Amino acid sequence: MKKTPKVSSIHNPSDGFLGGLRNVILSTKETDGDIYLVEGIMPKDSIVPLHIHELEDEIFHVLEGKVELILGDKTIQAKKDDIIYLPRGIQHGIKTSGNQTAKVLNYVIPGKNFEEFFNKMNAIGLHATTEEKAKIGVEHKIKFL
Template sequence: MKSNAKEMAPVEWLGTTYEIILSKEASGGAMSIVRAEAPPDSGPPLHVHQDADETFVILSGRSEFLLNGNRSILGAGETVFVPRGSEHTFRVVGDEPALHLVILTPGGFEGFFVEMGRDQLAIPDDMEEITKRAAQYHLAFTGPPLAAA
């Protein structure tokens, strides 16, 4: 199958730019790959993907990850695997943005980033609507984002 990356414009949501590198449709449902560039001190609330494994490949910058209660700081060239059903989050640390490749198996969750970027829903102001839409992508929020140290 051919990648459709050139057909999809990047979207920006809460300061992070998401570019769909490989969509669910282009992979026959097997996976999706998203390139995400996130600013310092940014990161999502604690959450669980109920139906997808998630792999982060750190291309640049540094990010603190919380995975099932364990914290680690990862930099360029490092990878973290988040099995489906695992509670996790991350926060970009330092003064530089972080660039991640986010690989989801199976694909489909990339649609959440597209929706959020299109509609510009804000955390925490629009959390009720964000939570409702997240459930459609089998995502459940379980706690707050990581706080800056």
């Protein structure tokens, strides 16, 4: 594994395409493209819309609060210390549950494509059009539903 300084990506909720705060724990530069690990702080009422990854598996580890994950035709209520595996090719989405903020670790494997997707989406920001977001998704084999 390469030794590279840690990288922080989003420090203000308005900086990213999903809102909330994000901190990159492991970039793909540190893992030769294998893993992208991000800590996310999701304010109450946060939603990551349903989507499908063709190339990546994800693992969500809930550190604080509660989230609701849609995985295929299942709805999973997850709380602190729960770990949920989201395999590629299956639709999924996540939102906060209850009236509280949630903190999650998001492991993306392999990570390189998703990190590039995430950086492009953050660059266009919260107020990008659906078409702009969909175009970046298509480029990275991530389909929004």
